[in-house]
Amino acid sequence: MLIDSRVASGLRDLTPSLAKPRERILDRFRQTFRGFGFQPIETPHIERKDVLTGKGAGSEEVLRQIFDVVNTGGTLGELALRFDHTVPLARFVSAHVNEIGLPFKRFAIGSVFRGERPAKGRFREFTQCDFDIVGSESIVADAEIVLVIHQALSFAEVPRATIWLNHRGLLEALLDVIGAADRGPAVLRALDKLTKAGRDVVLSELTNPEKGAGLAEIQALKVLEFVEQGKGGLGVLDRAEAVLGDRESARAALSQLRTVRLLLDESGVSEDAVQFDLGLARGLDYYTGIVMETTVNGWEKFGSISSGGRYDNLAGLFSARRIPGVGASIGLDRLIALLDEMGQLQKAAAHTGVLVGQFPGVPLEFPFRIASRLRGRGVQAECYPDPIPIGKQMAYGASRGYRFGLILGPDELDQGVFHLRDLTNRQETKGLSLAEVDEIVVRVLSEDPQGDAAAKAALKSRS
Template sequence: MSKLIEPRTVSGFRDYAPNVMIPRERILQTARNVYRSFGFTPIDTPAAESLDVLLGKGGDESDKLVYRVRGAKQEREEMGLRFDLTVPFARFAAKNINDLGTPFKRYAMGPVWRGERPGQGRYREFWQCDFDTIGTTANASDTEVVLVVNELFAALEIPRVEIRVNSRLILNGLLESLGIADKAVPLLRSLDKLQKIGREKVIEEMVREAGVSASQASQVLALAETSGTNEDVLRTVSELFAGVDNKSATDGIRRLMELLAVAAKTGVPEGRIKIDLSIARGLDYYTGLIFETFLLDLPAIGSVCSGGRYDNLASLYTKQVLPGVGGSLGVDRLLAAMEELKHPWLTGATTPAAVLILQLDADLLGEYQQIAKTLRDAGIATEVYPDTKKLGQQFQYAEKRGYRIGVIAGGSEMATGTVKVKDLTAKQETTVPRAELAAVVQKLLAGPS
């Protein structure tokens, strides 16, 4: 007999068992509902794109992470797997914008692939849930992005989050004032590593990779390390550029001030948004607002929702000006955090159904299925156990899968038009008229799980 192949997964890839996949689908549906509530419409793009579409858009470092795909004859690299959903969207918009019109608001959900080292909450294959507005430079769209993120985490029942915002305009303004604007790409890539490698190593990398002096690198870090309340940070930055004709920095400061004012007006909780001038985002295509979202109870896992403004990305594919702004929820990193934090959505249940109808008599299968249909018609997901095993075995199955309600009906119950309903959590059983079953089950499910 041939040797069995070990049923393993590739490093950086993972399986999703039902107890994780069920809350994962709930996250996706929640994000979909929030995005649609703001008027974002769904689109989809292929998993693979031409290499000239993908490469060079996020920078040299992101190019190294692109999985390249050879043709069926293995002759050459024909395409690459998308490393995010933003670049494919820019290509999509450039191709279809005349039919779509502007501004165009879209959301998209799907897997992306990056050939990076796996770690806590970091995978080589993971899902993103993106939302973007393209075709406008209005600060209203930047502000809306932050409002969407706030609503998203409220809907995910994760209130302890911090949305850290910055503007590439402010960072670029500083570089202009230092006479090193032409070094922006390597400098901001290095700055993006501040939390990972620390101040001294960032300065060393800036000197080495960007060719700036240690003094210039220290001035960039000094801005990034500005601390205090949002008002303190904005005041400090405003004073830094006071009396200086620096349109980039002035515009960046103004846009952040407007964002904070609108957020406060709409009831975003105080402290939810924090101006953090160290946020740089490693991808080269960002031009204005940039943000990252951290879980206050698990900050070490990194940002779980990030994004910003990219005004020039689509210009690589069309002469039409298509500025854009948006954000991306990292579903799998968020799910890993929710597992670690024991989020209430991760109940351990391995079934999406709430009710199990136990089978006592094979001759009554039609009756059981009729009861199940009545419950499903009332919006209650219901399963009928397939075999007439001992009741103990069926209850054991129900408890292991995570059903909340068991329905029992034998010949005597059928004769009297009743069923027994068992709350599997409270371990309580009651007999109810069959006609009232749906209402009784709905009431039980509305209680604590």
């Protein structure tokens, strides 16, 4: 009986068509993080379960979705797969404050695991790219986190994303104004549906006393009115101020949001790339200041590809010392799924390197040596392993994204004269010495590292 080769629900294999662009995006994220002075850290994929589910860290939802890890003979409930990077960060900071020093900026990229029902862009194992600034309460840190999201996505060529900002202080003040301070979570949950479900659903949920927030209709309408006019640029903050201006928490929140906008202006971030959304509710359970979420314009239904915010007391579970922080996470797999859906993933196809083909009868060390020589000059090079018909070897090279084909046969071996074929346009330069091959390959690949120009030209000449 053969064993089923499929992976379990919500997990997947990535073939090169997804894994290659994924690597490329990941490289660009890393470069961005390093450019802002974030340092890499690693924590285990498996943590003690009490670390992950301790009070505060472990909402009901976390408990429902967490994966237990049990080795044979081990104790059930002792270990679990990490659910996000934030709780491990809290533990990490508590354990190592004295060696890392504060403020501490770190990034962490890796799989997290959630026992959710999978859907489009939702998996049970997925990669989160987290970056956090720990140990600073400065608004500069908040602004920098927003800027990093923006820069990382731009650098990775994600089209037309909008980062939405809100502040916990504003919603607190609003609830206070309408006299429903204790209904916070239910109100937030209802508001969150505004984009998806529409006004009527939200209104009924706000007023429903059993399943919803149980507000009076007049309260509910006020909440709706506040949120509905609250999406856009700085004008949103002015309108919020008119309603909530006399509350201290609102004043502080508005001032912080305005400062963030100012700092982003200084960094050349356009007005529409970062906007305010007074209805942004997600994550408010554990965030204490600014909160943020990112969607790609026109693909809002796909969900957020990045979210984050400020938390006052990150390490509170593990240490008496109060350590504030602000950070965000980019959901790499959802981003890839979204780009794939948008048809934006093909761009990543690179034409680089040399495929070394061989004829039967040449000693096997000949192509092996030539490929090594090219690699020694920093060029990706691969020998085709078998002396099959040379056309097949060239087809292999072309379909694998090689820029050049170099054929090694008896003539080359005897006379030291080579033909270099450009696989993107089928042009062949004949009669080259080995030194000339090196020179051309290195020059062309450095002039056009992704092979975009060559590939485009090849496409044009064919059509």
